[in-house]
Amino acid sequence: MSSFKKQEGILQTTLDLLQKTEEHFAFRYLPQKKIDINENGSFCKKTALFFAEKIAFFKRIAIIPFIFFLIGLKELFRIFHRWRLFFLACAMIFTFSLAFFQKNIPLLTSSGALSVLSDALPILIIATSLFLVIFAAPSTYTLKNITEQDVYFVRNYILEINDSFVYPEMLRAIRENIAICKEQAFLRTKRIRYAWISLYGAFCTFYFSNNGGNNKIFLIFTILFLLLFFLCAYGYDATIQKLFHTIELGFNEALHHTEKKLRVQQNNVSI
DSSP, X not given: OOTTTTSSHHHHHHHHHXXXXXXXXXXXXSOOOOOOOOTTOOHHHHHHHHHHHHHHHHIIIIIHHHHHHHHHHHHHHHHHHHHHHHHHHHXXXXXXXXXXXXXXXXXXXXXXXXXXXXXXXXHHHHHHHHHHHHTOOGGGTTTTTOOHHHHHHHHHHHHTTTXXXXXXXXXXXXXXXXXXXXXXXXXXXXXXXXXXXXXXXHHHHHHHHHHOOOHHHHHHHHHHHXXXXXXXXXXXXXXXXXXXXXXXXXXXXXXXXXXXXXXXXHHHHHO
């Protein structure tokens, strides 16, 4: 009996795939020990497997959320780092260009055009660098946060479900289950945003009804609240996107592998 048939349908396989990918994201640099056990396994092996499952469950509910948050922040800082590079490059180019025009084109200096440009230079630098980050070409960012190592991990895990060979129909069925999980995960991100907005509205109502409106304290709280909200929402959302995009790309690799293998087998049979 194959390992796939031991599962209770594809629902458990879908859950196992999602959990394994989460653990790979969170603990990729730590050694992962596997406990092989069958129906006739010894008591010690069964006990070890029981505790391993409990530890894995604890990691998923208490450790992985923090690691996912840090992964999302890493993506945010990657974007900030790109903007910083663009900002420095624009500052150098615009500053040297302005100095060149002032030195070599006296007409612009006498007309006052360069004076206006010099006053607007900081805004121009910030606007240009933000434009280059916001409207970047998709090829420069869509797959930057997804590594081949992660994609191949998903592909290899899928291909090992049934002795390194799975029919494409089974893969597509599991893929549809993953799509449902993805929909639920992104629905949670929307609910988190609504919850934060509701919490902020409740605080505003309570604060102004009891303090008469101290604008300084309210402004500080608003800045801290919006910053915390942005970091939490973006960090969680970025990691969830990376997780499911990696699984989808892994499915594409696995489908390509299995369909290619099927074609080879069919050609051998026909010959």
